[in-house]
Amino acid sequence: MAETTNGSADGLRGGYFTRTRAAVSLLFFINGLMMGAWAPKIPIFAASLSLSEAHLGIMLFVFGVGSLLLMPIAGFQISRFGSSRVVLVAALLFIPTIVFITFVDALWVGAVAIFLFGGLAGAMDVAMNANAVEVERSMRRSIMSSCHAFWSLGGLVGAATGGVLIAAIGALGHALLVAGVAFALLAIARTMILVDQPHPSERRERARLPLSPLPWLIGLIALFSMIPEGAILDWGALYLGKELNASTAHSGFAFAAFSLAMAAMRFAGDLVRDRFGAVTTLRLCTIASFVGLIIAGQAPNVTIALIGFGIAGIGISNMVPIAFSAGGNIPGLAPGIGLSVVTSLGYSGILFAPSIIGFIAEYTSLSSVFTAVSLLNLVVLALSGLARHADRIGEAHP
Structure with missing residues (x-):
C-alpha cells in the first residue's frame, strides 16, 4: 500500500x-x-x-x-x-x-x-x-x-x-x-x-464477474439478512404509528430499539465470532432474527413490538459482516470480486425490498409483512455453512 x-x-x-x-x-x-x-x-x-x-x-x-x-x-x-x-x-x-x-x-x-x-x-x-x-x-x-x-x-x-x-x-x-x-x-x-491514493487497477478487476455460484450464494445470505433491516428502517415507524397507535414522539423507537441492539452486538461481533466461529455465530444470529421479527410482527402493543425489534437487531447485527467477510475470502477468487458481488446483492435488499413491501402492505398489513419477512431467515440458515469462508481471513491475508 x-x-x-x-x-x-x-x-x-x-x-x-x-x-x-x-x-x-x-x-x-x-x-x-x-x-x-x-x-x-x-x-x-x-x-x-x-x-x-x-x-x-x-x-x-x-x-x-x-x-x-x-x-x-x-x-x-x-x-x-x-x-x-x-x-x-x-x-x-x-x-x-x-x-x-x-x-x-x-x-x-x-x-x-x-x-x-x-x-x-x-x-x-x-x-x-x-x-x-x-x-x-x-x-x-x-x-x-x-x-x-x-x-x-x-x-x-x-x-x-x-x-x-x-x-x-x-x-x-x-x-x-x-x-x-x-x-x-x-x-x-x-x-x-x-x-489514500487512487487504485485504478481495482476498477478493471471488478469489471469481471465470477461464474462460480459460491459468491452469488453468499450474496443471497447478505440479501436476506439486509431485507429485514430495510423493512424496519422504512416501515417500522409507520407500523408503530398506524397499527399500534404509537405517538409521533414514539414512532421512531422501532428503528432506535433495533439500532441499539445492533450497535451493542456489533461492538462485540469480532470477539463472538472468534469464540464460536463464523458458522455457529451466523446460525445463532439467524435464529435471533427470526424470533425477533415474529414477536414484532405479532405484537399486541408497542412495548412488545420494540422488544421484538431489539431481538431482531441482536440477530441481524453480525449476519451482514459475516457475509461480507465470507465474500472477501472465497478460495481462488480475488477478494474485491467476491466482495463486490456480495455487497451489491446485499444492498439491493435494503434499497429495493422496502418499496415492494409498500405494495404488499397496501393489501395486507405491516404486521403480516414483518411476520413474513422473518421466513427469509430460514434461507440464511440453510446456507449458513458457507460462512466458513469468513474464518479464512488470517489465511487469505497473512
Missing part, C-alpha cells in the same frame, strides 16, 4: 484507536445519524404528499434507484481520486438533503429529493467503507465491525431523538438541527481522515 499521511503512520505505531480510525468511525456515525433521522420523518413525508402505502413504496423505490446509480459512480471516482476525497464531497452533498426532503410539496419535488437523499447516502456509504479498508490496512487489524457499530449508534441517536424533536421544534427545526450536528462532526473528522 502506498504511504499516505501522518494518520497512516499513527496506525502503524499500533495504537488501538488512532486518529484515522476515529475519523472513519465519525463518518459512519454521521451516515447512520442521517438515516436514523429519516426514519421518523417518513410518515410526515408520506402525509405531506398524501401517499398511500403503495405510493410510498414507489418513492422508496426511487430512493433505491438513486443509491444504486450513485454507488458505482462513487466507486469510479474513488479509483480516480481516492476514498478520502470522495467521502468528503459525498458527505458535504448528502447532509443538506435532510433539509431539502423536508420542503417537499409536490410529487416531482419529493421524487427528486428522495432520489438525491438515497443516492448521496449510497455514495457516502461506498466511500466510507473504502476508507475503512484503507485504515484497516494501515493499522493491520480488523475494524470494520466496529465501524458498522458506529453506523448503528448513529442510527440509534437519529431515530430515538427524531420523533421527540419533530414534536418539539417541528420537522424543519429537526432537519436543521440534524444537518448542523452532522456538519460539525464532519468538520472534526475532516482533518483526521486517512488520505
Whole structure:
C-alpha cells in the first residue's frame, strides 16, 4: 500500500484507536445519524404528499434507484481520486438533503429529493467503507465491525431523538438541527481522515464477474439478512404509528430499539465470532432474527413490538459482516470480486425490498409483512455453512 499521511503512520505505531480510525468511525456515525433521522420523518413525508402505502413504496423505490446509480459512480471516482476525497464531497452533498426532503410539496419535488437523499447516502456509504479498508490496512487489524457499530449508534441517536424533536421544534427545526450536528462532526473528522491514493487497477478487476455460484450464494445470505433491516428502517415507524397507535414522539423507537441492539452486538461481533466461529455465530444470529421479527410482527402493543425489534437487531447485527467477510475470502477468487458481488446483492435488499413491501402492505398489513419477512431467515440458515469462508481471513491475508 502506498504511504499516505501522518494518520497512516499513527496506525502503524499500533495504537488501538488512532486518529484515522476515529475519523472513519465519525463518518459512519454521521451516515447512520442521517438515516436514523429519516426514519421518523417518513410518515410526515408520506402525509405531506398524501401517499398511500403503495405510493410510498414507489418513492422508496426511487430512493433505491438513486443509491444504486450513485454507488458505482462513487466507486469510479474513488479509483480516480481516492476514498478520502470522495467521502468528503459525498458527505458535504448528502447532509443538506435532510433539509431539502423536508420542503417537499409536490410529487416531482419529493421524487427528486428522495432520489438525491438515497443516492448521496449510497455514495457516502461506498466511500466510507473504502476508507475503512484503507485504515484497516494501515493499522493491520480488523475494524470494520466496529465501524458498522458506529453506523448503528448513529442510527440509534437519529431515530430515538427524531420523533421527540419533530414534536418539539417541528420537522424543519429537526432537519436543521440534524444537518448542523452532522456538519460539525464532519468538520472534526475532516482533518483526521486517512488520505489514500487512487487504485485504478481495482476498477478493471471488478469489471469481471465470477461464474462460480459460491459468491452469488453468499450474496443471497447478505440479501436476506439486509431485507429485514430495510423493512424496519422504512416501515417500522409507520407500523408503530398506524397499527399500534404509537405517538409521533414514539414512532421512531422501532428503528432506535433495533439500532441499539445492533450497535451493542456489533461492538462485540469480532470477539463472538472468534469464540464460536463464523458458522455457529451466523446460525445463532439467524435464529435471533427470526424470533425477533415474529414477536414484532405479532405484537399486541408497542412495548412488545420494540422488544421484538431489539431481538431482531441482536440477530441481524453480525449476519451482514459475516457475509461480507465470507465474500472477501472465497478460495481462488480475488477478494474485491467476491466482495463486490456480495455487497451489491446485499444492498439491493435494503434499497429495493422496502418499496415492494409498500405494495404488499397496501393489501395486507405491516404486521403480516414483518411476520413474513422473518421466513427469509430460514434461507440464511440453510446456507449458513458457507460462512466458513469468513474464518479464512488470517489465511487469505497473512
